[in-house]
Amino acid sequence: MNKSANVALTLPDGSVRTYPGPVTGSILAADIGPGLTKAAIAIVVNGDQWDLSREIEQNSDVAIITNRDEAALEILRHDAAHILAEAVKELYPEVQVTIGPAIDNGFYYDFARDIPFTTDDLAIIEKRMVEIIERDEDIIRSEMDRNDAVKFFHNMGEDYKAELIAAIPEGQAITLYKQGDFIDLCRGPHLPSTGKLGKDCFKLMKVAGAYWRGDSNNEMLQRIYGTAWRTKKELKAYLIRLEEAEKRDHRKLGKQMKLFHFQEEAAGMPFWHPNGWTIYQEIEAYIRRIQKNYSYQEIKTPQLVDRILWEKSGHADKFHEHMYTTESDNRTFALKPMNCPCHVQVFNQGIVSYRDLPLRMAEFGSCHRYEPSGALHGLMRVRSFVQDDAHIFCTEEQITDECITFCKMLLEVYKDFGFEDVKVKFSDRPDVRAGNDNVWDKAEAALIAAVDSAGLDYTLNPGEGAFYGPKLEFVLTDAIGRDWQCGTFQVDYVLPERLDAQYVGSDNDKHRPVMLHRAILGSFERFIGILIEEHAGRFPMWLAPTQVVVTGITSDQDDHVRSVYKQLIAAGLRAEMDLRSEKINYKIREHSHAKTPAIYVVGAREAEENTVTVRRLGSKQQRTLDLNAAINDLKAESLAPDQR
RNA sequence: GCCGCUGUAGCUCAGUGGUAGAGCGCGUCAUUGGUAAUGACGAGGUCGGAAGUUCAAUUCUUCCCAGCGGCACCA
Numbered sequence: 094m095n096k097s098a099n100v101a102l103t104l105p106d107g108s109v110r111t112y113p114g115p116v117t118g119s120i121l122a123a124d125i126g127p128g129l130t131k132a133a134i135a136i137v138v139n140g141d142q143w144d145l146s147r148e149i150e151q152n153s154d155v156a157i158i159t160n161r162d163e164a165a166l167e168i169l170r171h172d173a174a175h176i177l178a179e180a181v182k183e184l185y186p187e188v189q190v191t192i193g194p195a196i197d198n199g200f201y202y203d204f205a206r207d208i209p210f211t212t213d214d215l216a217i218i219e220k221r222m223v224e225i226i227e228r229d230e231d232i233i234r235s236e237m238d239r240n241d242a243v244k245f246f247h248n249m250g251e252d253y254k255a256e257l258i259a260a261i262p263e264g265q266a267i268t269l270y271k272q273g274d275f276i277d278l279c280r281g282p283h284l285p286s287t288g289k290l291g292k293d294c295f296k297l298m299k300v301a302g303a304y305w306r307g308d309s310n311n312e313m314l315q316r317i318y319g320t321a322w323r324t325k326k327e328l329k330a331y332l333i334r335l336e337e338a339e340k341r342d343h344r345k346l347g348k349q350m351k352l353f354h355f356q357e358e359a360a361g362m363p364f365w366h367p368n369g370w371t372i373y374q375e376i377e378a379y380i381r382r383i384q385k386n387y388s389y390q391e392i393k394t395p396q397l398v399d400r401i402l403w404e405k406s407g408h409a410d411k412f413h414e415h416m417y418t419t420e421s422d423n424r425t426f427a428l429k430p431m432n433c434p435c436h437v438q439v440f441n442q443g444i445v446s447y448r449d450l451p452l453r454m455a456e457f458g459s460c461h462r463y464e465p466s467g468a469l470h471g472l473m474r475v476r477s478f479v480q481d482d483a484h485i486f487c488t489e490e491q492i493t494d495e496c497i498t499f500c501k502m503l504l505e506v507y508k509d510f511g512f513e514d515v516k517v518k519f520s521d522r523p524d525v526r527a528g529n530d531n532v533w534d535k536a537e538a539a540l541i542a543a544v545d546s547a548g549l550d551y552t553l554n555p556g557e558g559a560f561y562g563p564k565l566e567f568v569l570t571d572a573i574g575r576d577w578q579c580g581t582f583q584v585d586y587v588l589p590e591r592l593d594a595q596y597v598g599s600d601n602d603k604h605r606p607v608m609l610h611r612a613i614l615g616s617f618e619r620f621i622g623i624l625i626e627e628h629a630g631r632f633p634m635w636l637a638p639t640q641v642v643v644t645g646i647t648s649d650q651d652d653h654v655r656s657v658y659k660q661l662i663a664a665g666l667r668a669e670m671d672l673r674s675e676k677i678n679y680k681i682r683e684h685s686h687a688k689t690p691a692i693y694v695v696g697a698r699e700a701e702e703n704t705v706t707v708r709r710l711g712s713k714q715q716r717t718l719d720l721n722a723a724i725n726d727l728k729a730e731s732l733a734p735d736q737r
Numbered sequence: 738g739c740c741g742c743u744g745u746a747g748c749u750c751a752g753u754g755g756u757a758g759a760g761c762g763c764g765u766c767a768u769u770g771g772u773a774a775u776g777a778c779g780a781g782g783u784c785g786g787a788a789g790u791u792c793a794a795u796u797c798u799u800c801c802c803a804g805c806g807g808c809a810c811c812a
Contacts, residue, residue, distance in 0.1 A: 201807095209741055301807030302740025309809040313740050316807070344804095348748075357785075357803045412812060431812055465738050465810060466803090474811080559812060583812095610812090647769040674769070682773035696771055708772060715772065 101152040118145035122157055132159035134289060135168050135282045144234050144282040160323045170195035172284045173295050173321040174202045179275035180221035191253040191314055198331060199320035203303055205253055206315050215297045229288030230273040234281060242267040254278050294328050295321035338573060343625035344471040350630055350688060361469040361476035363618055368638035373617055375636050377457060379733050380481045387502050389455040389483055394435035396459060400425040405591055406434040407527045411560055415463045432458040433610060436484045437592040445596040450606060451487035451495055458482055472622030479617045485609040489539065495609055496543030496582060503567060503580050503613045509734035512569040517549045520557035520564050527561050528587040536584045537563045561587035571627045579620060583610040630688045631710060634730045641727060642684045644671040646696035653700040657693060657720060664724050666731060685710060691727060
């Protein structure tokens with residue numbers, strides 16, 4: 094070790110402060126100014142986050158983290174988790190603590206306790222947390238030998254902690270943090286004292302079950318979630334954001350806007366109503382046009398296929414518990430959970446020449462999967478769904494080009510739906526998989542080469558590939574910053590082998606094609622759910638179930654309203670008319686609530702002049718336009734993005 | 738599937754060991770009003786399902802189903 098008597102600390106602005114010996118972040122902060130003493134939370138030492146109380150013994154580049162820094166949030170939240178654990182241990186000493194990390198927007202802590210926490214407990218715990226913050230306990234770091242630490246926690250009755258430490262490699266020092274009487278295993282860093290967390294900057298949110306170490310074979314722990322922020326204002330803003338997100342909830346809007354419903358007799362399987370089905374059909378027609386442009390052929394295959402096919406394909410092996418089956422003819426049939434094996438059957442009819450490749454086969458195939466009951470979530474996770482599914486049969490040499498073209502197509506589609514921000518993840522071989530390692534080496538190499546050629550940045554998602562091949566996953570970000578994984582592109586050498594797909598090459602020999610599985614939207618159900626939340630129900634004109642409502646001021650205009658309505662329908666628009674004897678205020682309010690994008694009002698004046706007064710959703714402005722001009726505007730606006 | 742919570746009118750929700758209520762919506766009538774709620778009257782519920790405790794269950798208990806929040810899973 095290169096210890097010098099003097100310790101020189103270089104600050105971000107380049108200035109250097111020298112101390113005669115080891116120095117702590119706190120001392121440094123105090124030297125710089127009293128304001129910083131108060132605001133300081135931790136210190137970055139040569140890129141690592143340290144506690145303010147930890148002694149710096151060598152010359153270092155340092156930066157003090159204050160509560161104004163983003164980095165402060167994670168530390169703060171981690172501390173909130175510790176304060177939560179301390180409060181729980183004080184209130185319920187029989188509870189064992191396990192882990193409690195900072196997460197997006199907050200923190201959680203998992204406890205082992207026979208009796209689950211209730212929401213009433215949350216208020217009590219929260220109160221105790223405030224007390225701990227007011228006590229302003231010092232948070233003290235110490236190190237302990239691994240084996241000593243295991244004993245230490247066992248003696249305290251904290252078996253889970255002991256198990257965690259036992260899993261840390263031998264010889265590695267263990268850091269402990271003590272605040273009041275509460276000691277926890279932790280990497281740190283932490284705030285200097287509990288008082289640094291604002292007592293009105295956090296809130297406990299919910300209780301939930303969570304498996305020990307995330308494994309469903311293990312016992313279930315009691316998890317308490319909380320949110321924590323630097324300021325009360327930030328906390329409030331976050332809570333408002335949650336409320337806003339709730340308003341967009343597609344399940345709520347789906348009901349309100351009469352798009353679809355679910356019921357007990359068909360859990361997880363949507364009943365589409367006329368409004369929702371209109372959106373669905375628009376999207377399907379759009380995708381069909383795009384696919385045609387990209388030289389896909391559309392097919393349709395059976396819903397019910399003998400189990401034997403699923404055994405051959407390997408799906409039954411891995412997913413039989415998630416497949417619906419039915420008996421008939423002394424055979425077991427499975428409702429198809431996916432389309433690919435059926436597409437291979439189509440491919441296998443007759444003889445395909447290398448000249449026919451790449452062969453792009455698309456199907457809006459209705460699939461069923463018995464999803465675990467706890468997984469169901471509105472349209473986002475269903476048991477019956479349709480994908481914009483397609484399989485490309487091609488040669489190895491064609492993979493790259495196909496991938497490039499697909500990426501282009503996918504970005505085009507996302508853009509048409511208003512999603513410009515797209516992330517790509519590359520998922521490689523999972524532990525449980527079909528096909529030998531040579532095949533996987535080949536498939537992964539081909540896919541990486543392809544995505545590189547497509548010019549897309551991607552992040553690695555190790556072990557998350559499909560059982561038959563690696564995949565790219567396309568993630569889009571919605572209007573309120575949430576990520577949704579939708580598109581996929583998978584390279585598959587396994588299924589063609591298992592289902593014996595062949596083509597005749599230019600050498601007149603038989604060869605295996607490679608199969609590329611791909612989807613852009615993923616499931617229509619889920620994508621529509623995403624769109625509902627993206628637009629908060631205010632669909633763009635081309636998707637709006639009702640595009641325009643015509644209504645009169647008084648019943649004297651009824652005939653004229655009928656005539657305008659007929660012209661709108663004749664123009665191919667999804668129009669409604671409202672002839673009820675309600676006041677115009679009432680009708681405007683109602684149709685605005687229904688999120689109808691355009692309202693045409695005809696009073697005596699408009700009827701006389703053959704005009705309409707147009708009111709657009711979200712605007713109080715009224716514009717009186719010539720009827721034909723208004724209809725033409727609406728027609729232009731209601732074209733799908735690819736038709737403009 | 739696992740942990741917890743919830744399930745009352747079409748919707749949102751209140752309520753009670755003695756078989757139920759509001760607002761909105763719906764229907765009828767009146768009203769003909771220029772851009773986010775006109776008024777009156779009326780219809781509508783075996784209180785998620787099954788069993789149990791009780792003189793009596795929508796209310797208490799158990800089981801089942803579904804939904805919600807998480808966890809696990811997601812070809």
